[in-house]
Amino acid sequence: MRNSSIAPGRAANHPGAALFGTIGRVAIDLVTEVGFASVLLWRSILALRKIGRSMPLVVEQARRIGVESLPLVIMTSVFTGAVTAVQAAYQLKDFVPKIYLGTAIYKSVVIELGPVLTALVVGGRVSASIAAELGTMRVTEQIDAMDAMGIDPVRYLTMPRIVAALVMLPVLTVFADILAIGGGFFVSNASLDLSPKIFIAGMKMHFLARDVLGGLIKAFAFGGIISLMGCAAGLRTRGGAVGVGGAATRAVVTSCVLILVSDYVLAVLLFSIIFGA
Amino acid sequence: MTEKSDRSATAGSGRGTAGGPVIEVRDLWKSFGDQEVLRGINLTVKDGETMVVLGPSGCGKSVLLKHVIGLMKPDRGAIVVEGKELTELDELELKELRMRFGMVFQGAALFDSMTVGENVGLPLKEHRGTIGDELADLVETKLRMVGLAGVSHLRPSELSGGMKKRVALARAIALDPDIVLYDEPTTGLDPIMAEQINQLIRMLQRKINATSIVVTHDLHSANFTGDKIALMHEGKIKLVGTMDDLRHSDNEAVRTFIARGYTPPPGSTVDAGPVGLAEFD
Numbered sequence: 001m002r003n004s005s006i007a008p009g010r011a012a013n014h015p016g017a018a019l020f021g022t023i024g025r026v027a028i029d030l031v032t033e034v035g036f037a038s039v040l041l042w043r044s045i046l047a048l049r050k051i052g053r054s055m056p057l058v059v060e061q062a063r064r065i066g067v068e069s070l071p072l073v074i075m076t077s078v079f080t081g082a083v084t085a086v087q088a089a090y091q092l093k094d095f096v097p098k099i100y101l102g103t104a105i106y107k108s109v110v111i112e113l114g115p116v117l118t119a120l121v122v123g124g125r126v127s128a129s130i131a132a133e134l135g136t137m138r139v140t141e142q143i144d145a146m147d148a149m150g151i152d153p154v155r156y157l158t159m160p161r162i163v164a165a166l167v168m169l170p171v172l173t174v175f176a177d178i179l180a181i182g183g184g185f186f187v188s189n190a191s192l193d194l195s196p197k198i199f200i201a202g203m204k205m206h207f208l209a210r211d212v213l214g215g216l217i218k219a220f221a222f223g224g225i226i227s228l229m230g231c232a233a234g235l236r237t238r239g240g241a242v243g244v245g246g247a248a249t250r251a252v253v254t255s256c257v258l259i260l261v262s263d264y265v266l267a268v269l270l271f272s273i274i275f276g277a
Numbered sequence: 278m279t280e281k282s283d284r285s286a287t288a289g290s291g292r293g294t295a296g297g298p299v300i301e302v303r304d305l306w307k308s309f310g311d312q313e314v315l316r317g318i319n320l321t322v323k324d325g326e327t328m329v330v331l332g333p334s335g336c337g338k339s340v341l342l343k344h345v346i347g348l349m350k351p352d353r354g355a356i357v358v359e360g361k362e363l364t365e366l367d368e369l370e371l372k373e374l375r376m377r378f379g380m381v382f383q384g385a386a387l388f389d390s391m392t393v394g395e396n397v398g399l400p401l402k403e404h405r406g407t408i409g410d411e412l413a414d415l416v417e418t419k420l421r422m423v424g425l426a427g428v429s430h431l432r433p434s435e436l437s438g439g440m441k442k443r444v445a446l447a448r449a450i451a452l453d454p455d456i457v458l459y460d461e462p463t464t465g466l467d468p469i470m471a472e473q474i475n476q477l478i479r480m481l482q483r484k485i486n487a488t489s490i491v492v493t494h495d496l497h498s499a500n501f502t503g504d505k506i507a508l509m510h511e512g513k514i515k516l517v518g519t520m521d522d523l524r525h526s527d528n529e530a531v532r533t534f535i536a537r538g539y540t541p542p543p544g545s546t547v548d549a550g551p552v553g554l555a556e557f558d
Contacts, residue, residue: 137388145386148346149400150375 033254037232040154041224044162047155057160064129065161065227066168069122070175076121077176080113081105081183089192098194102202105184110215111271114177115169116263119222122172123255127230130161131251134234135244143235158235162227169223170216177215214270221266222259229255298357299324299456299488300345305354307340314340316512318354327482327489329503330514331496331523333534337512338492339383339460345490346378346458347371358456376404379449379487383461385441387433393420393444394429400451419447422484423477439470446477450485457481459491463498475501496520496535508534 051058088104134157137143146153181203188194233251237243300322307315314337322328330338343349344356347363356363358374366374387396398416401407407415416429423443433441442462449457462478463471475498482489482502491502499506500520507517510530516523523535 133390140384140389141382141386142388144343144348145380145382145388147348148375148378148380148382149403150372151399151403152372 029250030254030257033229033232033236033250034258036236037228040158040232040235041162041228043154044159044228047152047159048163050155051159051163054155054160057156058163061160061164062168065122065126065164066171069125069168069172072121072125073118073172073176074179076117077114077179078183080117080176081109081180081185082187084108084113084180085184085187085192089188089194098192099198099202099205101188101192101194102185102199103206105188106181106203107206107211109180109184110177110212112215112263112267114180115173115215115218115222116259118173118176119169119219119226119259120256122169123222123226123259124252126165127226127233127251127255128248130227130230131233131237131247132244134231135237135247138235138237139240139243153235158231161231162224165223165227166220167223169226170219173216173219177212210275214266214275217270218263218266221262225258225262226255229258297324298322299326299359300490301355301357302341302345303355303357305341305344305356306352307337307344307349308352314512315344315351318509318512318514320507320514320517322488322490324488325486327491327502327504329491329493329499329506330509331493331499331506331534332509334494336509338494338509341509342380342458342460342490342492346375346380376400376452377455378458379452379454379456380458381442381445381449381460381462383464385433385438385445387441387444387448389433391433392429393425393431393433393436396433396444397429397448397451400448404452415451416447419451420444422450422481423447424473437470439466439473442466442474443477446474446481450481450487453485454487457485457487457489459489459493459502461493462491463493463495471495471498478502510534 047054084105085101088101088108089098092098092100092104134143137157143153143157146156185196185199188199189196230251233247233254237247239246298321300320302318302320305315305318306313318337318341320328320330320341330341332338340349344351344363345358347356347366350364361370361374363371363374387393388399391399394413394416397419398407398412401412401415413429417426420426420429423446425440425443425447428436428440428444433444436444446462459478463474466474478489478491479502481487489502491498493499493502503520505517506520506523508515508523508531515528515530516526518526523531526532526535
């Protein structure tokens, strides 16, 4: 037999093997999770035929995803707007007239900061919560019980959460946009010596409805990602408490990664190809 | 005639061919990774009969039960319920078939986001569209059948283990099923509560006259609730018969299991216990 440093037994002990093994496992897990989520998305789309019967569940989920996330969104948005104003003023100082501060804040908030930061903070809260809830239901056989009763868990659990998140993320983003611009407006007035009139004039000068629309399209997509990855991680949970904890972590990680990747894809698609044409 | 043989003789009226096979498991194989859990199971349960699948923990009893209701797909073999091969059914047909089943899970599997009443009422609301006062009345009736009237407003977290099992039982019989599956109904309960659950299972069998499979490792429960007992060991059915057949079997696995001893718990009777079931005798 040939000697070998590449024989399976020895290769497994090589220090690099553990690293590549871990990377491989993470990649396989991510692909598996996204694959399962795709199947879940398709089944949820099919379950939309019965959305009328599920409307109370959608409303309940909208309350949990939307209304209960509002305090977090308010805090994040106000301070995001305030920080944007301070940092934009610092970077534009001596180069650009102050009237453009309103433009910079409005554009950066509605196109990027509003949808992305809202999705990341709401995603952390909502996807972990969905994964933990469905994961607990999975390990305590509640989902099996639902199946055994002839009730489709996708229609009863997954579809209402996805629909609610698709609706509520754009709504939360509108709140976030208004509050962040308000935060920027307040700081500009209070500490940057910019009058309200000039701030608003700057905003109006380059206002484009498609910027707002682009941000809301992003928010819609992020809503789908957050709820879908939460449901996928929850439904694939195995084991006990450790499995539920792992599902919540996996949901947050995959949601955040996919939000950032899809943000780039949507930015290119919307602002370079569709609106930029 | 004994009470048990009397029960067997009168069971079976109603659905399908009286006394004919309702559930047939044919050469069922299932593995998880390298571990073979079911290794060629054959089992027939007749109309109105209560079959107990008895065996040590980890021998594949719950896996078998989940195959019977279509929650798991076999690697090989067939499960035929009322003449329909489960693996050949589409999603809608399987859903319709499942509506004729009731299942009590080992840990009760109550939906903890719902009240007791909502748990019991869910199948009625989803499948029959029952709502309002009619739903509340039906839920209360089912809860009364398991001796738990007046608890529909409570959450599962506020119930004891025995109460959870009884609520699970009320939920399982909500749609008046033709077939009821029990997964370790007495596991985790103290002997007195376990005895009450055993009595309850028998009372309900008489009341709703369903075909049942009870999965348990509890010899007393098996003897008390079953018309027939199938002893399962290492993924295979070693023997199907009565408790007497098991006691007199020459099969080593059967003898080893039975040798652990079977002693009826002190004070065990078939009379209605404190759960208040006398009205259903």
